[in-house]
Amino acid sequence: MSVYNELRLEQELCDAVIRVDNVAFPVHKIILCNCSPYFKALFTLWSNPDCQDFDIPNVSPDIMKLIIEFAYTGSVPVTQENIQKLFIAADKFDVQGIVQACCYFLEEQMSPQNCIGIWWFTYFYYTPELNRKAFLYMMNHFEQVASTSDEFLLLSIQELLKIIKNDQLNVRQEKTVFGAILRWVSLATEERREYIPLLLSSVRLALISPKFLTDGVRNNELVRASKECRPILIRKLAAMLDLQTKMLPDSTFYNTVDRPRLSPTIMLAVGGWSAGRPINSIEAYDVRADRWVNIPNSNETPRAYHGAVFLDGAVYCVGGFDNVEQFRCVQRFDLATHIWQEVTPMHARRCYVSVTVMDGYIYALGGYDGRLRLRTAERYRPSINQWTAIAPMHEQRSDAHCTNLHGKVYICGGFNGSECLSTAECYNPETNQWTLIASMDSGRSGLRVIAYADHVFAVGGFNGTLRLDTVEAYDPNTNTWRPVPSMLNSRSNFGIAVIDDCLFVLGGYNGSRTTLEVECYDFAASEWSYVSTMRISRSALSCCTVYGLPNLAEYSAPRHALQSSNREEDAIE
Template sequence: MSEDMSVYNELRLRKQLCDAVIRVDGVEFHVHKVILCSCSPYFRALFSHWSTPDCQIYDIHGVTAELMKVIVEFAYTGFVPVTQDNAQELFTAADRFNIMGILEACGDFIEQELSPQNCIGIWLFAETYYYPGLREKAFLFTLNHFEEVVATSEEFLSLPTEHLYEIVQSDQLSVKQEETVYEAILKWIAFAPEERKEYVCVLLSNVRLALISPKYIIKNVIENEFVKSSPEYRATVLETLNLIVDHMSKNFSKSLLCHSFARPRLPSSILLAVGGWTDGSPTNIIEAYDPRTDLWIRMDYPEHIRRAYHGAVFLNKSVYCVGGFDSVERFSTVHRFDLATHTWHEVSPMHSSRCFVSVTVMDEYIYAMGGYNGHSRLETAERYEPRSNQWTLIASMHEQRSDASSATLQNRVYICGGFNGRQCLSTAECYNPNTDQWTLITSMNSMRSGVGVIAYANRIFAVGGFDGSRRLATAEAYSPSTNTWDTVLSMKIPRSNFGISVIDDCLFVVGGYNGSTTASEVEYYDEKTNGWSDASNMEISRSALSCCVVHGLSTMANNAVLPFFHFPQMLDEEEEEMEA
């Protein structure tokens, strides 16, 4: 609160120089008209157009005295106490009085409170009061958590038809299996079958049948009572089933791929595996992984430079490849891949050539630390600002580190392990951008070069690596609050120089070197179950790759992303069954 406003508020509390009284349910608020006018067009109109100049007492109905007290105090202090108990009621009052500051504070609070149980109610609430920003966020939350919404939300069963249609027709709807969409629609219809069965065709027509196995369609769709009640939709199901069978017998045209029933849902996030070392040389291959379908899709870009021992990060709708090695040159160059246009651009180079570099993102900056320039291991570090296209040197680390790994947590950059030219390291340190200082933290329990480091479940995980004699499967996690490392369940296979990322609330490790060969195997750790599980292998085995997760695909051009998520391959045993 400014000094001037502090004076006005003190005058209000003393009821001095006040020129109006707001009266709500018998409670009087002595105010200065000019202060309320400054925060609300409603009060400006009330004082200047809807009353006579000599009017001093204003009776306001339809709002509680408690809420009016909050509104008046906000006008004088700029502070509003938003809680779970008052958020929606306060939002409604602020909408009536057109107080943008309170609307924004309530909107931000409600957004933070979004859950699968309340997102539909918040979506409809924001639509009623025409608050498009909050409406869009609640809608996207519903799309991204659809399976849990259907399973746990009482609001789902009361969803208006047009809103359910908006959900199921969206390419952004996030489901692991398309059957979930079909079953959700049936659940909604069955809640009030007499009044809702007329919507069978219009809703079920948005189910991407070609993404569902023929066995499921035959068993659960064709003979369903609601499907049979809609001859039009049942005919569509049979036609689609015939096209799928033709595809599986290899006697089909490309028409199915263009059919709306075959268009894949757009994932909210995908994991990219970029570059690396395979078959004795660096590669430029990028593979994209969709955790919903457990599928890897190869993305070929001939113009992309072959590189290994580099860093790849995602920032502002672009993937940046930083430093690395092409078997001849250690790079200082940085290339940016624009996911909306599928084009590569070279940006400003780093101050140093860096292969075996550690790269991470924090506060809209890309950090590049350590590495090897062909002559020595580096302790220097620098950061890149995309807006100015400029790299700036920051404080050097305490240790020379190549083949380390880094992550960000709670506004700090953490770097762990690596190789200093003489030995593998167990040391770790963190960087504070506010002071431009590195601080050594407790060392890891193991020396780890070629380690994978990632922020996950509010801790820093250090996974795998090379301890100077063998590749490791072990993992450990650092808690900043206690400055301690705790042992975590080991991976299924040992590996170093692999990709590591967090997607779908799981920690993924991708490829790497197991001590004898490069690997294509992928596994993931789920903290909730404290277990490692296998995911689909990459198409190629490689080490020295870098992984990053691309978020917000829904805000990019669909036609720039969807081509990589093709019509899914049917299981061999299902093909044999259908052909038989």
């Protein structure tokens, strides 16, 4: 293409001139035909074959210059200043390469303040994929959008209803939805107050605390002033009582009164040790519904003491043990298609392996190969399907655990063949070096480690004598550990994850048996509490959180609208 561009710049062999506001652009027809159906039709169908001069209206010379340069070079500079005019012109002239470049730019720049504008824009200038992404961004960041976006106040009533009725609306508390409605109404109270009953019908009142339902909703000035709101509240409350007295299936939500929103993040419990053997079962935890869901699984390979991580829409199961051999193999589970496939195996067999994801790489550290506790470490790059050795750790570590924070990998504890370790170290990929950090207060093997709020948390484990319920947090800025409130139960070899600013621990071994109990730590309240138990008692499992799935509902508790009753309520909604 550089040759053609040189000919254009030197005005050689050009067979057409594009004129925009008296600015002339000598071009080669064949080059413009190659990048735009519009120009192909202009040169072959809408004009005489001998025609060489073409006046193009309703576009600026600067934008036409960018379009022509793209036709010759395949690149275009998209900026905040030119994005709108460039997108409109590219859409008009059907230059899909520029349309795609503009879409990439808008996606990268998307924020709570502009996502609604992008949603509107890509609906008018039909780009369905970016329109879908803008809508999902709005759903996932609704709390920020509703509280900070000026565009939110300009939504139509139909658009607002479409948003707040959606199961994918990401709100931790349903009262946020009611607050968003009041903010929207406040822009033009007299004109919009008539919509209060319609909007109130879309709030999932059963998910609001009784106190807020009374003080915040029923006693709200706009709600009290509306005659239509009173019967809606009565019907909603009656439906709530009705639901409490009916014996509905535990796994299904039938009514919008109590149907939780879909969580954008799902926790998966993969494999493990149960009833004296490794298993291949996968369960998903829906945090908003507080329900566990069994995930259909065609993988026949049982696996325990492995690592499971989420990357680019797939779960990778790394290493482990099937009660016969220690694995080198790595399997990839595509969450969209539910298909398993083998990828390149590791260099070493690794049972009791520590696994994490950082900057697009999967790290596999230490473990046990059937003979030795390992110091070695390696990392996998999915784009080239290849494992590469990295610097070995300072200590042999099997049954340790790792996480990543601020561009470094942290590994803590483990077993070296003779003792449970309290030591910890971190890996810097820029220097390919491991550095010992302050030791934990307790030796911990079979612990779990996770990063949250600029700290590394080390949870539970086995100290050589007892299973532990203790928790401690490491601050990289001070290189110190501090105690954190202990779990409700002692456990080792369990699953761990953070969702909605809560730390979840699940399953494990308590010293006498495997457990299916799950508890969570609320960081804000500094306290532990129980949540729904898993369906299967298991230890030696691996846990990861998944997000951004197009088929999120397949990994969530079923939500079905009630068909046989509440017809009047359904008509309003």
